[in-house]
Amino acid sequence: MCDEPVEARHGHVVDRHNQQLVCTCRGCYLLFTGEWNGGRFRAVPDRYLTDSRHPITAALWEQLQVPVGMAFFVKGMAGREVAAFYPSPAGATECLLDLAAWNRLAAGLPLLAAAEPEIEAILVRRTEDGVQCCLVPVDACYELVGAMRLDWHGFDGGAEAKAHIEEFFTRVAERSRELV
Ligand SMILES: [Zn+2]
Numbered sequence: 256m257c258d259e260p261v262e263a264r265h266g267h268v269v270d271r272h273n274q275q276l277v278c279t280c281r282g283c284y285l286l287f288t289g290e291w292n293g294g295r296f297r298a299v300p301d302r303y304l305t306d307s308r309h310p311i312t313a314a315l316w317e318q319l320q321v322p323v324g325m326a327f328f329v330k331g332m333a334g335r336e337v338a339a340f341y342p343s344p345a346g347a348t349e350c351l352l353d354l355a356a357w358n359r360l361a362a363g364l365p366l367l368a369a370a371e372p373e374i375e376a377i378l379v380r381r382t383e384d385g386v387q388c389c390l391v392p393v394d395a396c397y398e399l400v401g402a403m404r405l406d407w408h409g410f411d412g413g414a415e416a417k418a419h420i421e422e423f424f425t426r427v428a429e430r431s432r433e434l435v
């Protein structure tokens with residue numbers, strides 16, 4: 256956004272016109288934090304939340320009929336009320352979402368309502384142990400996508416990619432605070 260070099264660890268803003276994440280220096284990032292004024296840019300916050308009192312059960316997840324085990328949901332993106340994407344080695348791929356099913360789910364899950372449009376995502380992963388669901392900054396989802404593109408091999412990604420995905424979700428779980 257300016258000529259200031261961007262450090263390795265840096266914040267992002269969403270460019271709402273181009274539906275794009277922009278890397279920013281600290282100064283530019285801070286320009287767009289705080290109450291959103293309806294303008295073109297919005298800083299991506301860095302909060303991670305979970306809500307262990309209202310878990311997504313496997314049965315609830317089934318109702319969404321998302322054909323993959325891992326997906327993220329962003330409100331007000333891609334011209335939709337809620338857009339669903341799954342991370343893949345080809346990038347973030349949009350999948351069809353039954354909005355009525357989403358709304359039924361959201362009605363019982365305060366975490367879903369807490370996500371800020373465009374800048375936060377609901378990240379869900381179905382594992383053998385259950386369904387992990389967190390509210391994350393939207394750039395974290397693209398970090399996951401980026402990691403998959405880097406080290407994906409073959410059909411299922413291979414051991415290295417799986418390990419990276421596992422690490423990513425462990426980090427997300429560690430950073431998450433309880434929704435109050
Ligand atoms: Zn960046």
Ligand SMILES: [Zn+2]
Binds near residue numbers: 256257281
């Ligand atoms: Zn700057």
